[in-house]
Amino acid sequence: MSTREQLERIARSHLPEAVAERWIALIRPTLRLRPAGPEEAPAGRLGGVPAVPGDFAWPEWPGQGPLNLVASIDCGRLPAGCLDPALPSAGTLLFFYFDEGNRTSQEEFVPPVGTWDPETLAGARVVHVPAGVPVAVRGLPGGVDPYQEVPLAAEATVTGPDFSHPVFRDACRDLPEKDRAFLDDWSNGEAFGDALDERFQPPMHQLGGYAFPIQNPVETEVGFAHVPENSGDRAQRWKAAEEEGKRWVLLAQIDSDPAAGMMWGDAGMLYWLIRREDLAAGDFPAASFTWQCS
Template sequence: MWKDRLSALAKDRLPAEAAETWIELFQPGIRLAFSGPGPRVARLGGNPALPPEMEWPGWPDNGPLNFIAEVDCAALPREFLSIPLPAEGTLLFFYFDGERQPGYPDPALLENIEGSRVIFVPAGTAVTERTPPADLDPYPSVDLFAEVVATAPEREHLLLDQTRTASGATLAEAVQTVLGPGRSGTDVFGELRWDMEKGPFHQIGGFASPVQGPVENEVAAEVLADSWRDPGFAAEAARWVLLAQIDSCQEADMCWGDVGMLYWVIRAEDLAAGRFEAARCTMQCG
């Protein structure tokens, strides 16, 4: 079963109540691996197939976006999808990779919403393979295959402060006994995942694998005028779900900051309505 390995590790490393409560929060994620028994479900790099009339996505005043990945919705193991993706069609992910761009802009601007794009191409749409604009080299093409894995909230995710064990402690409180002298916080949950499997952590759906803090919090802070101090911050963060994450990857010559990760998140209501243009991308690195 998809949750068995992480469940066993949690029961071995965490207090019993904390382990059982955390396991109840698990969601399946579709890990995009370099090999697998089924068909190819996604691809990193290469050239995208776009409708002939569609312009190459760009960031005004900065330049064209790099093509990162495509995902074949029909090939995904739908019974394990934690998010309502279309039954057919292709998702295309673009991002402004300043390290590969002439005229590299201020890195602080790279999380601007115009610095990334998600495009959905419905099944049956006429498309042609497109080469990138001049001075924009494509990443090497790497095929990816589906592997179902257990994902869970970790590293200060709001659910760790909102979910209580049978005795009434929050999950964040319940793990203090295993952290050791001088340590605090909820990194222990992330450490379990890192101990269980190695990257790269390319993934569709499920909980994100944050390099720093919760990606939902980062995006909520960006969209709220008063940021973390806004009384609606927790509710706003809870609206966002992971659409995809793409790890730094030697095979595709991708490196995000200091060997970090890209995360595309989207509000649940926008995802349900197929408004993929509303997705936002954020990057974390060590």
Template sequence: MERTMSPPERLAAEHLPPDVAERWRALLRPAVRLTRPDDRRAPLAGPPVGYLGGRPELPDDVPWPVWEGNGPLTFVASLSLSALAGLPGAELDIPLPKDGTLLFFVSYGPGQGDGVPGLGPDGQRGARVVYVPEGTPVAERRVPGGLEEPYRRARLSAEPETTWPDHEDFWREDLVGASPGDDLPEWLDAFDDALGDLVPKVWHRIGGHPISIQGGVDLDGLGEDEDLDDWVLLAQIDTDHRAGMDWVHQGTLYWLVTRADLAARNFAAARFTWQFL
């Protein structure tokens, strides 16, 4: 049985020479797109996998994450890893655990500085990923003093998607061997325009290539002995006006982690960054 092509593969077959289309397919990576209904009362488009906003469900012995000197962090999202693992067709190429729950927090809002934390080592204390093992008793936690009421809870569903590198210079050079300043073939512009139609309006994603705003997602503050190629996207949470999440300058939040730390469930080692328009 012939394998069904993903949307970016179909575009490659339509717009690119066969040898270039083959190189393009080698750049693609699987991911999970997180979606929520336009109307909070409407049914989800797919299996439930978690929620944005609301109140997090935490074990009694896990304190609410705090950035010392800046106050408690704001709860962003909760994701069920067992629900993601059971999603039909979702075969990620990163060693994401098959069970447990991930909770994402960031320093944001009144009393927490000027919005999203900075990108240096100190700013990493302004974002946190909490992993709760499967079967751990949890309870809904009230928002600590000093924070505004949380974002209204918005249910999330998920669907598999195929992603591509978002750094134009990177994939153009890989596709056609072009150097900066070289003339590019006309079919490449048509392909680029067609790809733009596949980009979702809201960019909530697990795994795969990140969707960047400023030409590639980077991590300021990495040690000199660390290679960015060792890091993979854990999650990105976009500005979502329907969910009341409007990051600075319509920005996007990213959490990255090394494959080794991900396999070891060492989410304390995840790093945070963000970009804006």
């Protein structure tokens, strides 16, 4: 796991001094999810069949069918004070996604869920089951195959923003021209990004912190789906998306994982995000989603 000192060392080794200090100031605590050992009490699970209330309405994509349960997180078993953004202190978070490849039968083509078509975002959902509500294992709806269950442990670590992350770019906006010129040359971020990537071995499941993007910053992708279509041409909408994306934070990132029978495109990742104000209000239906692959 990474420590703040390790990230600071990487930043100062690969970035100009002033740029490194701005990046370091943005470091956030996060929880890395890994397979739980036999003596560990799991903090969550990939796949499997969840315990839900008796009146639980299984999430569906209208016109397409029920969603797949990707992960469940027992918020009461997460280490306290080790996460930004902070999740509920109790209850269970359930993460759903419509995986057209994991169906008992699928007769017609279904477009993949993603921010490129906001109408498809009904194919991903986050549900919070409050603590104290009686629950029981009730099985899956017809047509959905469960993923292999993998118990997960949560370990505290830290993350920093990607080289192209709009929050990082904003933090550097008032730096001298030579520093901004460094940032404008995208090749300067390659060695820095490689050094950050070397900290982890897949699968990279994570709660909170900054996402591990395979392509663009995931916050900007989600922002793009939540800005008006009439906000200009694509370049103007993308700029608006960067602004909107600053309001969104990562809830969970679930990597492709052979142990659970999960493969998202070409070894991709799933990301669920939410605005901070919606998270504070417990408004998990307001969460959004994207996924990326190489």
